[in-house]
Amino acid sequence: MDSQWIELSPENLKDEHLCCIIRTKKAHPGVEAKRSWLSGRLQDGHVFRKLNARECAFIEYAPLETAWVPVIGRNFYYIYCLWVQGQPKGHGYGRQLMESCLRDARVHGKSGVCMLGAAKQKAWLSDQNFAKKFGFETVDATADGYELLALSFDGTVPQFAPNAKKQAIESQVLTIYYDDQCPYIFQRVETLKAHCAAKSIPAQFIRVESLAQAKSLPCVFNNWAVFYDGHLVTVNQIDGSALDRICKRNG
Incomplete structure (x- = not known):
């Protein structure tokens, strides 16, 4: 080039x-x-x-x-x-x-x-x-x-x-796996943490910090994955409004 x-x-x-x-x-x-x-x-x-x-x-x-x-x-x-x-x-x-x-x-x-x-x-x-x-x-x-x-x-x-095809985890609370590969992720995580705190939504945010951890994830993953009620919901990065829709749809 x-x-x-x-x-x-x-x-x-x-x-x-x-x-x-x-x-x-x-x-x-x-x-x-x-x-x-x-x-x-x-x-x-x-x-x-x-x-x-x-x-x-x-x-x-x-x-x-x-x-x-x-x-x-x-x-x-x-x-x-x-x-x-x-x-x-x-x-x-x-x-x-x-x-x-x-x-x-x-x-x-x-x-x-x-x-x-x-x-x-x-x-x-x-x-x-x-x-x-x-x-x-x-x-x-x-x-x-x-x-x-x-x-x-x-x-x-x-x-x-094989683990990626599970698309499910034991925890039923909102769970987000993420890494630092995308510049938008830091702000997404901070915004969602604040949103969950304000609305008393139980949540866990799991930062992927190694190649081995990424290869063993229980879902497809490109830099972000959202679980709710134990099931993968999306690999799209979401904001508070999208999270509220997920909670309502799966609540």
């Missing part, structure tokens, strides 16, 4: 804009949490490729073996996020970013590339219809409609870890 693209490295991580639509000149706790998370992941082969501008056009992926998701397989890349938003839309940047990932996979002798999807598109997951235009297909699925999409170069396919 040409000079309009930048790949994050340990050397430039502290200075580069992280692309999400968080506009502030002050230190933002979610952005700084993301930087800290990335600093540990870059050494594991994590790739963050972005437009050389303070805009939202980027892709993040990692070797599946070191990707913080309960997906297993050998020699694949896992796409966490491909997002083009705002002014960059309509310039073909999404296509260029996806093509760069697929090219990277072939150059490094990977068996293919995979990502999380669903029978019905989820707001906080990359556009699966866009991915299918490149040949991604559903290779595994959960009973409640989440799908693992993959583009295989050699006929092998990854799969959800």
